[in-house]
Amino acid sequence: MEIRDYEYILIPNILEKYKCSMSGECCQSKWRIDIDEQSYLETKKNLEKQKEDIDTYMGKHESGAYVSKFANGYCKLITEDKKCRVHQEFGWECLSDTCKIYPRNLKLTSRGMEIGMGFSCRSSAKLLLSKEKFYIKKIKKEDYFFMKPRSVSFIIPENNLKTEISSRYYELEQMAIDILNLDENLYVKLQYLEKLISELYGANIEEYDFKESVEKFKEFIPSVPNNENLEDEIVRIILEKQKRSKAVGIYYINLLRLIGLNRNLEMDKKILASDSFTLTKSELDELKKVWKEDYNTILQNYFLCLTFNKEMYYNPEYFMMKATMLTIFLKFRIMLNTKYLGRELTEAELIYTIKSHDEDLAHDGEFFSEFYKAKCDEKVNISELTKTLLTLIA
Template identity: 25%
Template structure:
């Protein structure tokens, strides 16, 4: 027998579907795939209504055992099995065990490795996003051991990779609301890791460097280093324009209308040189001022909010090793998304009469809803980032100012 470690963040165990009270339920706007047993169960159900809906609204594709069919949406975008109270007819009449694998699992997600399962919730679910962002200890982890006859048929985690992932998470956690300080420490750690990668005593040297970063955070050295970073509004504005262009392609899909309202606010405040108004650089200077004078102070009162989010991202992505990309490339991705979400939050702070936690929840969940269910989204974002000068050398640090 093999020991399989199952890791769970605290907010996963706190999750309960809120059903019809959800602000943007998961049974709308998405094409829902069904596995073969589910298609058969619905098509042959003893419940006349379920059988009738299945005959009219399920298209059999037989693409694979797990993707045997799909549910055609109604004209309003809802799943055909959703009733007028926005509740699932299958769940109500046949019970939870009759749900398809997709419906039964969502928003739970699992990343499997040879001796480990990393459990999580996807933030495309508004309630999952709310729990993560508003619960102080949402990213406290628990572990349990499950015995399996054999190791899982999944990749193995190298201990050096696990160590770096944990280091990055600890750095963010130690900074509370001062996310820029944590990101600065992560940038330095990953750059150092690249320098010593082929050297002797790799793990020992990396551990010593990590402990030095932690000490520099505690004694205020990194805070002063961040404050002393050069300001490059041209670089930041150029990057943001490319990210706004990226957002312009990501408005469709569930959550798209919500995201669009915040994107429009950002577009009002940050305009390019062809707009006939202030230049993009001047617009960004004003946006940066709003962040420091309004948004940052509001977030300091909720110090766990963005810290939880960044810890989540590091855990979810097994940062910095996602999708086989290089750690530096994943660093560019993480920083760029942080920068974009920060700017969306800032625009909302400026243009709304008051800033509410609901705004941050809406921004996070709608962004994840639109991007995390699109397999091309990350590559498209990185393509826009690469068109700017952000990813070159020390420009990484300028984004933190």
């Protein structure tokens, strides 16, 4: 299927209103901004015409190129007034796909061009505050503008064996959306979804009734939250993340130490001088007291948008673990920041917290795949791990 052949755009209603604020913040990202081969070559050609060297602006790695950055984190191709030089001087066709579509996440499916989103951008992070009920909107492609990338990955569920979960992906996705849209407690809904997903692995996929599973939510008896090892799992995740990104690990560690301060110099000296940090059950319970129930809508919207990003297509168990980790860490970060400030976050602070969380965790896909692989190698029951993590939402 050629990229121009699709007829419809599918986009979650809450994301349809996305509008770039032209802040240039995304060109100062912490993650590596990859540049595709064609964009690299065209930029090189254009720079050479101006007697400039591509090596000043881009580096190379095993599988492609990436933008070089100034010490302040900005891409070297940004102008003083925060405009992209490639776009401005060489035309938008010259831009790499990453820069063209950010923060969107595109997948071409048999339904059309499906547009999900990342939230490491304040304009997209703000959309998670929406109180509207989430649904997938289908729009004629002529009625929705976005910069077309050169290539996009494909998902064709119908091409899979009828015995594979992926062959009924659309129904699975809709089931997750329908469950999350129920007017019920978020923790219970996620617990039910986790149960259904783990049961799918032994189910007869051809005959599975996704709609009936949503109906049966009424009969679901949720288990009492068992947060026996929750604080240990959170600390383990922070330490694992610290191995890949010292700054992110230290950010969490410092916040945990800071919120433990007693505002008593003698007592606090010890905490500040210590290299270690703790997270005990009672500290976690204290932290949970600052949570506003109102914010559950943000978590629900976040989980729903992660669902629409299609990772569930490839491995539902992995998706459930990853989306749970991301969602509980979003809650954890909001709670930490609230506790640290000693007051409710303003809307701008809340949006910044969402953006920073997504930037630090969601962009590092390898972290989650390696974490999952290591757990599988250790023969950890992923479903049990996910259930433990989910209890932070209880």
